[in-house]
Amino acid sequence: MHGSIINLLKRFVQTQYDHSTWLKLVELSGLPSADFDMMTVYPDEHIFALVGQAAIMTGIPAVQLxxxxxxxxxxxxxxxxxxxxxxxxxxxxxxxxxxxxxxxxxxxxxxxxxxxxxxxxxxxxxxxxxxxxxxxxxxxxxxxxxxxxxxxxxxxxxxxxxxxxxxxxxxxxxxxxxx
The missing domain is CATH 3.90.1520.10 (H-NOX domain)
Incomplete structure (x- = not known):
């Protein structure tokens, strides 16, 4: 997944909740850093982990998120x-x-x-x-x-x-x- 999309996901979480929610989401997703380079392509597993963990944290199904x-x-x-x-x-x-x-x-x-x-x-x-x-x-x-x-x-x-x-x-x- 392109880093720009993950950074937009970060902004989405920060807009809907706050920065500390983003940091907790990244930590619970098991990712090594909360910062993603805009031009780097990351493994798809990163976005899946983030969305899956967000669904657990919010109780909102991943499809709706x-x-x-x-x-x-x-x-x-x-x-x-x-x-x-x-x-x-x-x-x-x-x-x-x-x-x-x-x-x-x-x-x-x-x-x-x-x-x-x-x-x-x-x-x-x-x-x-x-x-x-x-x-x-x-x-x-x-x-x-x-x-x-x-x-x-x-x-x-x-x-x-x-x-x-x-x-x-x-x-x-x-x-x-x-x-």
């Missing part, structure tokens, strides 16, 4: 990738272009990273089928990011995000529909 973290990520992701966003795009267009534009840039610019693969199919003017594919099995994060995009584009009340398969699988199907 991943969704909330995904929503939290969006403003930062949009800031980083704003050069790839076309004027006039909304949530659906952003999702349609994520794989080629944003994930493509990540694969080119940050060797060693493995963003999920998204297969997006436009079913109608107002509906997408998103197939998330990753050995990390973090489809809940994708669901949260989609909900965060809807909020970012001020479409949260108009966008319905429905996982059609378990969010813990390598392949997760998500329906995104504009009302």
């Amino acid at each position: 991943q969704e909330k973290f995904g929503e939290f990520l969006v403003p930062d992701l949009m800031l980083v990738y704003k050069r790839y966003v076309q004027p006039g795009w909304g949530t659906l267009e952003m999702i349609e272009n994520t794989e080629e534009a944003m994930h493509g840039a990540v694969r080119r610019d940050a060797p060693g990273t493995r963003p999920p693969i998204l297969h997006v199919t436009r079913l109608s003017e107002k509906e997408l089928r998103v197939e998330y594919e990753s050995e990390r099995r973090m489809g809940a994060l994708a669901v949260g990011i989609i909900r965060g995009l809807a909020a970012y584009f001020d479409e949260a009340d108009d966008i319905e995000v429905t996982p059609l398969t378990s969010e813990n699988e390598e392949r997760v199907v998500i329906r995104v529909r504009q009302r």
Whole structure:
């Protein structure tokens, strides 16, 4: 997992709770340090340990935590990738272009990273089928990011995000529909 994502998780925990909660989370996760370099790629086990321990500490299921973290990520992701966003795009267009534009840039610019693969199919003017594919099995994060995009584009009340398969699988199907 890219260090930038772990640092955003740190900020998420500090925003929702406080810095001491982050330090306790890292300690209970068995990780050697609470500091992560932004440009380093860390073993996926680091993020799994942190999210799993956070679920234990809060009593909130890991899937729900991943969704909330995904929503939290969006403003930062949009800031980083704003050069790839076309004027006039909304949530659906952003999702349609994520794989080629944003994930493509990540694969080119940050060797060693493995963003999920998204297969997006436009079913109608107002509906997408998103197939998330990753050995990390973090489809809940994708669901949260989609909900965060809807909020970012001020479409949260108009966008319905429905996982059609378990969010813990390598392949997760998500329906995104504009009302």
